Amino acid sequence: MANDTLLVRHTGTGREVEYPLLRGTMGADSVDIRALPRDLGCFTYDPGFIATSSCKSKITYIDGENGILLYRGYPIEQLAEHCEFTEVAYLLMNGELPNQTELRDFNEEISDRAIIHESLRKFFDGFHYDAHPMSMLVGVVGSLSAFYHSELNIKDSTHRKVCAARLIGKMPTIAAASYRHSVGRPFVYPRIDLSYCENFLNMMFSRSSQNYIDQDHYIDPYLVKALNLLFILHADHEQNASTSTVRLAGSTGANPYACIAAGIAALWGPAHGGANEAVLTMLAQIGSADNVPKFIAKAKDHDDPFRLMGFGHRVYKNFDPRATIIRKTCHDVLARTQKSDPLFDLALALEEQALNDDYFIEKKLYPNVDFYSGIIYKALNIPVDMFTVMFAIARTAGWVAHWLEMMEEPAPPIGRPRQLYIGPARRDFLPKGQRSGDTHVCNG
Numbered sequence: 001m002a003n004d005t006l007l008v009r010h011t012g013t014g015r016e017v018e019y020p021l022l023r024g025t026m027g028a029d030s031v032d033i034r035a036l037p038r039d040l041g042c043f044t045y046d047p048g049f050i051a052t053s054s055c056k057s058k059i060t061y062i063d064g065e066n067g068i069l070l071y072r073g074y075p076i077e078q079l080a081e082h083c084e085f086t087e088v089a090y091l092l093m094n095g096e097l098p099n100q101t102e103l104r105d106f107n108e109e110i111s112d113r114a115i116i117h118e119s120l121r122k123f124f125d126g127f128h129y130d131a132h133p134m135s136m137l138v139g140v141v142g143s144l145s146a147f148y149h150s151e152l153n154i155k156d157s158t159h160r161k162v163c164a165a166r167l168i169g170k171m172p173t174i175a176a177a178s179y180r181h182s183v184g185r186p187f188v189y190p191r192i193d194l195s196y197c198e199n200f201l202n203m204m205f206s207r208s209s210q211n212y213i214d215q216d217h218y219i220d221p222y223l224v225k226a227l228n229l230l231f232i233l234h235a236d237h238e239q240n241a242s243t244s245t246v247r248l249a250g251s252t253g254a255n256p257y258a259c260i261a262a263g264i265a266a267l268w269g270p271a272h273g274g275a276n277e278a279v280l281t282m283l284a285q286i287g288s289a290d291n292v293p294k295f296i297a298k299a300k301d302h303d304d305p306f307r308l309m310g311f312g313h314r315v316y317k318n319f320d321p322r323a324t325i326i327r328k329t330c331h332d333v334l335a336r337t338q339k340s341d342p343l344f345d346l347a348l349a350l351e352e353q354a355l356n357d358d359y360f361i362e363k364k365l366y367p368n369v370d371f372y373s374g375i376i377y378k379a380l381n382i383p384v385d386m387f388t389v390m391f392a393i394a395r396t397a398g399w400v401a402h403w404l405e406m407m408e409e410p411a412p413p414i415g416r417p418r419q420l421y422i423g424p425a426r427r428d429f430l431p432k433g434q435r436s437g438d439t440h441v442c443n444g
């Protein structure tokens with residue numbers, strides 16, 4: 001039924017108005033209530049945007065009840081198995097998988113754009129030696145518009161594509177530079193002969209006397225594959241907090257570098273991308289399987305702010321398909337690296353007990369993408385404070401895809417929510433000395 005409507009009745013005035021239901025390709029309909037203030041003189045109240053579609057999008061689809069995630073229609077499981085990360089980035093940005101020539105050209109462009117301006121590199125010298133890599137990432141990405149003035153006309157689609165490729169290309173370089181600064185090692189220049197993931201690992205771990213990936217190109221391909229997989233799984237997730245932030249910033253006409261920096265800032269919090277770092281901190285805090293019941297009890301206690309990090313999701317109410325893939329990869333990577341990680345064993349024990357607990361069952365709380373990703377990053381020797389940076393590298397593909405999609409709209413509206421005002425009603429100004437708490441003022 002194409003013309004379904006939602007009937008809204010104002011019980012105070014008795015007025016009834018019908019609002020059109022918009023139908024997507026899949027998933028729930030959205031009621032178009034834009035005329036509500038005009039028709040009935042009220043707004044909708046939806047803090048946290050639990051019931052709000054903020055835009056139309058063709059990029060990513062999530063079915064939270066059935067644990068389905070599609071990028072441009074393709075199941076995440078298929079992309080994770082067959083693609084390289086840049087192929088998925090191309091898909092997100094352009095809507096179709098690239099053919100061989102398109103992928104080669106795209107990879108070349110991304111590699112060419114990986115280098116950063118020498119003055120930008122010196123930017124890192126200004127950061128304190130123990131700065132968190134996310135603080136450097138957000139600052140340096142925000143400063144990109146100060147270095148790349150050309151192709152910054154956001155009304156020009158060619159300029160927009162250049163900005164998007166620059167961001168995808170430079171993000172690993174800036175991320176690795178943040179890490180190297182934090183451990184006092186010299187910057188490693190990007191190499192165009194390496195794949196996206198290989199190049200990142202080389203920039204992270206090369207010693208000045210020895211390339212991480214040597215002349216014979218040796219690096220365990222399995223570890224590169226694991227990193228590639230994590231990047232694909234984190235590449236996009238429709239209108240999550242950071243992507244919505246990118247869109248909100250973009251809706252004002254801000255430049256794309258500033259928009260992505262805003263997205264990085266939003267990603268940083270432990271309820272979002274910061275959860276992967278928080279999971280490892282939590283596991284270290286729990287310490288041993290014997291302590292799991294105590295921490296589960298803490299997570300269930302409403303008077304205790306503690307939550308099981310890496311558990312729960314706004315949209316997934318059955319399982320997070322990304323977590324399923326990552327959990328399996330954890331086993332494989334640890335077997336491959338011949339590293340037994342007590343934290344992985346602890347994570348498995350925690351998962352098992354939580355999944356059998358009535359509280360977690362009733363509230364449909366399952367491990368999310370961040371619960372196991374840190375175990376793999378750790379096996380790849382990525383330090384814990386870089387975990388959210390890793391998420392940001394991958395999610396840049398999604399952020400730029402959403403920014404491009406929004407900018408292609410003929411007149412994207414500025415994002416400007418309203419509010420339910422609960423502050424004081426109108427009142428008159430009182431001069432100093434006559435305000436609440438003032439005693440008699442003696443001027444003599």
Ligand code: CMC
Binds near residue numbers: 240306308
């Ligand atoms: N541990 C214990 N209780 C939880 C948890 C948790 N991890 N997550 C939700 N709950 C409870 C919550 O207390 C609430 O209980 P009640 O209804 O009795 O008040 C109920 O479950 C619903 O929670 P909510 O906070 O209203 O749900 P939300 O959709 O607003 O929040 C979430 C989703 C991901 C922010 C939340 O589950 C959470 O804080 N999880 C831990 C942090 C985390 O792992 N974040 C990564 C999310 S996935 C990757 C990403 O987006 O970056």
